[in-house]
Amino acid sequence: MTTSNYRIHGATGEWEVVIGLEVHAQVTSNAKLFSGAATAFGAEPNSQVSLVDAAMPGMLPVPNRECIRQAVRTGMAIDAEINAWSRFDRKNYFYADLPQGYQISQLYHPIVGEGSLTIEADEKAGIPADKVIGIERIHVEQDAGKLMHDQHPSMSYVDLNRSGVALMEIVSRPDMRSPAEAGAYVRKLRAILRYVGSCDGNMEEGSMRADVNVSVRRPGEAFGTRTETKNVNSVRFVMQTIEHEARRQVDLIEDGGVVVQETRLFDPNTGTTRSMRSKEDAHDYRYFPDPDLLPLELDADFLAECRASLPELPDAKRRRYVEALGLTEYNARELTAEVETYARFEQLLAETAAKLGKSEKDAATQVANWSLSVAPGVINALGAEANPANATAAAQAEILAMQAAGEISGGQAKEIFEIVLRTGREPAEIAEAEGLKQVSDTGAIEAAIDQIIAGNADKVAEYRGGKDKLFGFFVGQTMKAMQGKANPAVVNQLLKEKLDG
Amino acid sequence: MTDLTELGVKAIRDGVASGDFTAREVAESFNANVAAAQDALNAFIVATPEKALEAADAVDAARARGDTLGKLAGVPIGMKDLFATKGVQTTAASHILEGFVPEYESTVSANLWRAGAGMLGKLNLDQFAMGSSNETSYFGNVISPWRKEGSNAGLAPGGSSGGSSAAVAARLCPAATGTDTGGSIRQPAAFTGISGIKPTYGRCSRWGIVAFASSLDQAGPMVRDVTDCAIMLEAMAGFDPKDSTSLDLPVPEWEAGLDPDLRGKKVGIPREYRMDGTDAAILKSWDDGIAWLRDAGAEIVDVSLPHTKYALPAYYIVAPAEASSNLARYDGVRYGLRELPQGANLQEMYAATRAAGFGDEVKRRIMIGTYVLSAGFYDAYYNQAQRVRTLISNDFKAAFEQCDVILAPTTPTASFPLGDKVDDPLAMYLNDVFAVPASLAGLPAMSVPAGLNADGLPLGLQIIGRAFDEQGVLNAGLAIESRAGFDARPKRWW
Numbered sequence: 001m002t003t004s005n006y007r008i009h010g011a012t013g014e015w016e017v018v019i020g021l022e023v024h025a026q027v028t029s030n031a032k033l034f035s036g037a038a039t040a041f042g043a044e045p046n047s048q049v050s051l052v053d054a055a056m057p058g059m060l061p062v063p064n065r066e067c068i069r070q071a072v073r074t075g076m077a078i079d080a081e082i083n084a085w086s087r088f089d090r091k092n093y094f095y096a097d098l099p100q101g102y103q104i105s106q107l108y109h110p111i112v113g114e115g116s117l118t119i120e121a122d123e124k125a126g127i128p129a130d131k132v133i134g135i136e137r138i139h140v141e142q143d144a145g146k147l148m149h150d151q152h153p154s155m156s157y158v159d160l161n162r163s164g165v166a167l168m169e170i171v172s173r174p175d176m177r178s179p180a181e182a183g184a185y186v187r188k189l190r191a192i193l194r195y196v197g198s199c200d201g202n203m204e205e206g207s208m209r210a211d212v213n214v215s216v217r218r219p220g221e222a223f224g225t226r227t228e229t230k231n232v233n234s235v236r237f238v239m240q241t242i243e244h245e246a247r248r249q250v251d252l253i254e255d256g257g258v259v260v261q262e263t264r265l266f267d268p269n270t271g272t273t274r275s276m277r278s279k280e281d282a283h284d285y286r287y288f289p290d291p292d293l294l295p296l297e298l299d300a301d302f303l304a305e306c307r308a309s310l311p312e313l314p315d316a317k318r319r320r321y322v323e324a325l326g327l328t329e330y331n332a333r334e335l336t337a338e339v340e341t342y343a344r345f346e347q348l349l350a351e352t353a354a355k356l357g358k359s360e361k362d363a364a365t366q367v368a369n370w371s372l373s374v375a376p377g378v379i380n381a382l383g384a385e386a387n388p389a390n391a392t393a394a395a396q397a398e399i400l401a402m403q404a405a406g407e408i409s410g411g412q413a414k415e416i417f418e419i420v421l422r423t424g425r426e427p428a429e430i431a432e433a434e435g436l437k438q439v440s441d442t443g444a445i446e447a448a449i450d451q452i453i454a455g456n457a458d459k460v461a462e463y464r465g466g467k468d469k470l471f472g473f474f475v476g477q478t479m480k481a482m483q484g485k486a487n488p489a490v491v492n493q494l495l496k497e498k499l500d501g
Numbered sequence: 502m503t504d505l506t507e508l509g510v511k512a513i514r515d516g517v518a519s520g521d522f523t524a525r526e527v528a529e530s531f532n533a534n535v536a537a538a539q540d541a542l543n544a545f546i547v548a549t550p551e552k553a554l555e556a557a558d559a560v561d562a563a564r565a566r567g568d569t570l571g572k573l574a575g576v577p578i579g580m581k582d583l584f585a586t587k588g589v590q591t592t593a594a595s596h597i598l599e600g601f602v603p604e605y606e607s608t609v610s611a612n613l614w615r616a617g618a619g620m621l622g623k624l625n626l627d628q629f630a631m632g633s634s635n636e637t638s639y640f641g642n643v644i645s646p647w648r649k650e651g652s653n654a655g656l657a658p659g660g661s662s663g664g665s666s667a668a669v670a671a672r673l674c675p676a677a678t679g680t681d682t683g684g685s686i687r688q689p690a691a692f693t694g695i696s697g698i699k700p701t702y703g704r705c706s707r708w709g710i711v712a713f714a715s716s717l718d719q720a721g722p723m724v725r726d727v728t729d730c731a732i733m734l735e736a737m738a739g740f741d742p743k744d745s746t747s748l749d750l751p752v753p754e755w756e757a758g759l760d761p762d763l764r765g766k767k768v769g770i771p772r773e774y775r776m777d778g779t780d781a782a783i784l785k786s787w788d789d790g791i792a793w794l795r796d797a798g799a800e801i802v803d804v805s806l807p808h809t810k811y812a813l814p815a816y817y818i819v820a821p822a823e824a825s826s827n828l829a830r831y832d833g834v835r836y837g838l839r840e841l842p843q844g845a846n847l848q849e850m851y852a853a854t855r856a857a858g859f860g861d862e863v864k865r866r867i868m869i870g871t872y873v874l875s876a877g878f879y880d881a882y883y884n885q886a887q888r889v890r891t892l893i894s895n896d897f898k899a900a901f902e903q904c905d906v907i908l909a910p911t912t913p914t915a916s917f918p919l920g921d922k923v924d925d926p927l928a929m930y931l932n933d934v935f936a937v938p939a940s941l942a943g944l945p946a947m948s949v950p951a952g953l954n955a956d957g958l959p960l961g962l963q964i965i966g967r968a969f970d971e972q973g974v975l976n977a978g979l980a981i982e983s984r985a986g987f988d989a990r991p992k993r994w995w
Contacts, residue, residue, distance in 0.1 A: 051605055055830040057598065058585045058607060058709040060744050090826050092874070094851055101829020156847075158834065286874035288883055291715035291823050292707075293745050 006178030010250045016219045017246040020174035022211040025199035033166035034061030045159035053164040055099035067166035070198035072306045080115025087295045092286040097145035105141035112138035119184035134173030179239035209233045214245040225259040325364035351397035386421040398427040412436045440487040448481040505530040506672045510729035517575030524557035524575030541995030544668040548622035553577040556619025574617030579677035582623035585709040593711040594628045594638035597858025607709025616736035624664030630713040633932040635663025637862040646671035646991035650957040655919045659689025665723045666693040679723040684936025687948040691911035691961025694950045697723040702943030703748035706741030712827040714820035727978040731755035761980040764798030769904030773809040782954035790962040797980035804900040808892045812938040818886035825870025894942045911948040911961035945971045949978045950987040
């Protein structure tokens with residue numbers, strides 16, 4: 001494994017930072033982990049609360065099969081060991097957002113064991129080579145509710161909509177050595193979750209948040225004491241937390257202090273962390289197996305269904321784009337980074353190839369360039385005038401097919417797409433009606449060339465005398481005469497024939 | 502006309518079905534008994550005569566229409582106040598849930614209403630089902646209808662289902678629900694001369710029953726005889742997808758399967774249950790039971806349950822551990838009592854609410870449970886107790902290779918005067934020494950009346966069966982019942 005060269009430069013020398021992340025990812029499911037209540041974001045407070053979520057007397061949890069399935073599929077996506085036998089434990093503590101007085105979690109026997117993911121080399125970010133980050137475990141647990149402190153001058157309100165929502169806690173090994181690696185890890189994990197469909201990865205809505213464990217040490221020495229910064233909710237904040245926390249710890253140690261194991265909070269406004277509670281006043285959670293639930297036993301059919309339902313994952317897809325479709329590494333990475341991006345690309349590629357009667361491989365580079373640079377350029381330039389709903393795969397495939405057939409130029413393709421975005425009209429109709437077609441009719445082009453040759457006898461003589469550079473002049477004159485609508489390839493070919501012939 | 506409150510479940514069901522009397526007449530008779538006894542016995546926390554009449558009228562109307570009647574049509578029952586009843590206060594005999602009115606009906610009570618039963622009221626119990634004498638209720642002690650000969654001292658009806666046992670024994674209801682975590686059906690049944698069965702763990706849904714110790718809690722019937730046990734248990738039991746620990750098995754026809762002929766059956770006598778300090782009268786009743794079962798055709802075999810002496814300590818670790826967590830939800834935030842001293846923060850509100858809302862025994866068990874689960878003690882206590890639990894289960898498995906049911910006393914003594922043990926929790930806990938092993942193993946077990954001691958107080962015999970073999974337990978119970986000839990009843994003094 002290539003080591004990161006990221007270092008904190010302290011007054012007494014260089015320090016290495018060691019990072020582990022615990023990512024909490026909300027499982028995509030219609031119902032909560034142990035109750036039938038809904039999980040939609042942004043609902044009226046306490047409108048998605050069952051008797052179980054409110055911990056009414058005598059209520060019992062019943063595991064939601066879909067949540068379990070999503071956790072298993074996620075585990076399979078990171079090549080992890082799936083534990084066919086796992087168990088739920090109670091983590092006991094009192095807080096107003098925790099109706100049961102305990103969180104149902106999995107301490108002793110998690111559903112998913114050891115796995116890993118690979119972050120890609122990124123020279124600019126200081127990641128010299130691909131790096132495998134170990135994942136220790138994934139367990140499923142209930143989310144808590146939410147306290148609202150701004151509703152009343154002297155009381156806090158509690159919203160239990162989130163209470164009981166299923167979370168996956170994905171615990172990495174302390175394998176990361178720079179903020180960039182941690183950022184790449186979160187992005188990669190997010191991509192995998194979104195590919196699998198087990199979490200929407202929406203960090204703004206709190207569907208994904210990270211507890212960031214940071215320690216510092218002299219390169220090569222034993223791990224230092226770590227701090228844990230809770231509930232960091234964006235990639236940028238994760239990186240800021242690490243930068244700040246590593247710097248703080250180095251300064252502390254170099255000033256003769258000692259890092260204490262503690263829980264900290266990140267303040268997005270200042271980019272700094274502050275102490276929440278130290279190990280001394282840490283809770284004794286009194287974990288024990290939840291006696292309301294039997295051990296979770298997964299049978300072979302269930303596991304087989306989970307595996308069969310997995311989509312092509314980011315690494316495999318990227319490799320296929322390069323190897324089977326002939327795309328560049330860069331294009332392959334860009335196209336596979338997000339589910340929406342590859343989904344749009346693959347649909348457009350299929351439609352374009354079908355229209356062209358070509359293989360996907362033969363159409364792939366054109367479609368990739370269109371998807372990554374041409375189309376986004378047009379959309380961005382139009383801004384609010386563009387109606388994204390008009391950018392259907394069918395319309396774009398039609399434009400690409402016309403371009404590939406030489407009927408329109410690259411510039412015309414952009415112009416047509418612009419009109420499509422504004423109006424939703426048919427690309428072929430636009431090309432026709434707006435005169436956005438290039439002329440490949442050799443007769444018309446030949447006539448124009450003949451006229452230019454006749455009117456520029458001196459230049460023709462010079463060209464034929466060896467002044468090759470004048471070829472560009474004739475191209476320009478022909479295009480001008482054709483009002484820019486001539487197919488450049490045809491113009492080139494005919495000019496060559498007539499001048500050289 | 503006969504006094505309808507002299508009738509049990511079967512007689513009422515059959516009488517209503519055949520039109521000998523109406524369900525309304527039955528309900529009115531029992532309502533009257535409930536009202537007349539309340540001041541003296543304090544068996545009910547809330548009486549619901551209108552509910553009993555409403556259910557009775559529905560049964561009478563159904564019969565008039567010629568509809569098929571349910572298994573308990575026309576039978577009014579008492580409901581232990583641990584079962585959530587929609588629209589009717591449900592307290593677990595605690596201050597912290599005083600005034601709590603659920604929006605939902607427990608699965609077991611819903612099953613009973615569906616079978617045609619009606620509710621006479623919510624029965625008193627030990628607070629959160631923690632106790633063996635019904636002296637921990639926030640709503641006052643239940644007084645046993647039994648008295649020692651020549652004494653007017655109040656006696657314990659047993660616990661935690663003390664309201665249930667007292668009410669059935671005093672003919673306030675023909676049947677009552679109980680729950681049994683470590684003997685809470687069997688011990689009060691034994692103390693009051695009635696029958697009660699704790700089925701196999703998982704037979705009755707726990708959904709809607711205020712939880713004490715989830716891995717042990719089981720509901721069951723408390724009635725006058727073995728046949729009524731079979732009838733009522735059929736109505737209570739059944740798979741419930743809302744309880745993950747519920748057994749997904751069909752409910753057997755226990756009533757139809759009743760058969761006191763034990764020829765070909767083997768009855769195990771566990772030698773470890775002959776403990777020091779067991780009352781001579783209890784030992785005598787045990788010998789009687791052995792003779793009766795032999796007379797019924799059973800072969801008597803000596804069996805060993807070597808880890809019996811560890812059962813009670815293990816139980817008093819596991820049950821409080823689970824309780825300490827189960828009772829965390831009573832925090833003053835969402836329902837029930839909230840004590841909010843001037844200027845109190847959240848932590849102070851919790852402390853004040855729970856200090857005021859829980860009784861001493863509940864607090865004691867929460868503290869024991871919290872202690873045994875805490876870091877540094879978990880392995881030594883909780884894990885060790887779980888291992889003991891496995892050993893106890895294995896003891897029973899081995900014993901059931903040699904016998905079909907096990908016969909033992911239900912309790913080490915007959916009922917004792919109220920106040921006798923209230924300051925000595927360990928002496929109180931010892932009441933359940935014979936009951937707890939079957940609870941830890943999740944096995945069906947019942948208590949049937951065996952006779953009276955020299956003071957004229959009832960004694961019970963316990964039958965423990967294999968998992969799922971309630972039928973074997975009931976049949977052995979019926980064999981004892983038919984030979985014991987137990988017809989004693991408390992003299993009415995209230």
